[in-house]
């Protein structure tokens with residue numbers, strides 16, 4: 204029920220956007236995320252974008268994970 | 279898919295599991311609040327990856343599962359009213375009420391339609407002006423803003439035949455109720471990722487402060503969950519419980535202001551009835567007076583009493599969903615699990631819902 208998946212916004216018109224999910228386009232309401240920009244990834248939950256994915260943080264987390272793992276391999 | 283595949287890397291997962299094992303010196307009991315987490319944990323075998331010192335329990339975070347039988351009965355009674363169309367998320371259809379289910383009501387002729395989004399429900403109301411279109415509003419803070427948005431849309435567009443039965447529930451108050459019960463002693467909570475996209479991290483502060491329990495907000499991929507467990511174990515081992523976000527690509531400490539504002543506009547808090555827990559004060563969302571024409575509870579209160587005929591609420595016999603929801607039992611401890619209760623013929627909601635603990639155990643354990 205609280206499932207939300209990251210989808211890429213490919214067009215915006217007023218309170219609605221079109222997002223691409225595995226090559227398929229889908230209408231998404233962006234009333235909850237008015238700050239969304241073209242090309243952003245949003246978390247899609249029951250037809251609504253509930254948040255914008257922070258790409259910098261996403262990369263940061265991955266870097267951190269890789270660091271953690273390479274450190275633990277040294278030991 | 280981007281932002282999913284990268285967080286499923288098995289080499290990194292093993293590395294993280296190794297780090298957790300290196301840290302964990304004494305038994306620690308964690309609860310994943312969210313049914314989505316339960317599902318991911320079992321699906322990716324995370325319980326087998328983490329060291330034996332880490333015990334994991336499932337919690338009440340499955341909206342379908344925690345819906346009280348009395349509220350299901352109410353939804354079914356609404357479905358039998360004349361000139362009514364019920365709209366609902368699909369998982370609700372097969373959940374047994376005291377005497378029937380929405381699915382059975384549909385077979386008996388009630389007009390019940392599964393929708394993917396509240397916007398679909400509003401569209402159905404527009405297309406059927408002569409009927410009352412009632413949306414069965416279940417869900418936590420993730421879903422509540424979408425329901426608020428649909429009510430505001432209905433008001434703006436003067437769609438007066440759209441109503442919501444608000445069974446929406448709030449996460450922090452039920453965490454408080456569970457911790458207050460003290461039935462299952464917890465050291466850490468894997469806090470729900472998408473609830474937290476909306477509410478942020480501040481509302482969990484009372485948990486480490488008042489109960490000494492660690493709180494880490496997690497995403498739903500295996501690496502997210504392992505990172506979360508690593509942080510929880512670290513906090514526990516250091517004896518310094520606090521609220522942390524391990525899902526920074528989705529969650530900001532302040533949450534989603536716009537969504538919170540819409541919720542605030544439409545709803546006020548009131549008590550809610552939770553399966554297995556009972557009435558929890560301030561844990562439910564009621565539609566405010568200024569939107570009461572969209573409140574199914576108000577619009578149909580007289581008819582509802584008549585339709586329900588005051589039949590007593592009956593819980594499914596021997597089903598231990600209540601215990602499962604509180605983390606007091608695992609599905610494997612239920613006598614009916616797999617023998618009588620299966621996804622094809624579910625006895626309780628925890629076997630019906632795709633996020634229910636019993637359904638997840640059925641699919642992934644043994």
Ligand code: SF4
Pocket residue numbers: 596597598599600602609612613614615616619620624625626627628629630636
């Ligand atoms: S296995 Fe079935 S009967 Fe047992 S607790 Fe789960 S849903 Fe209820």
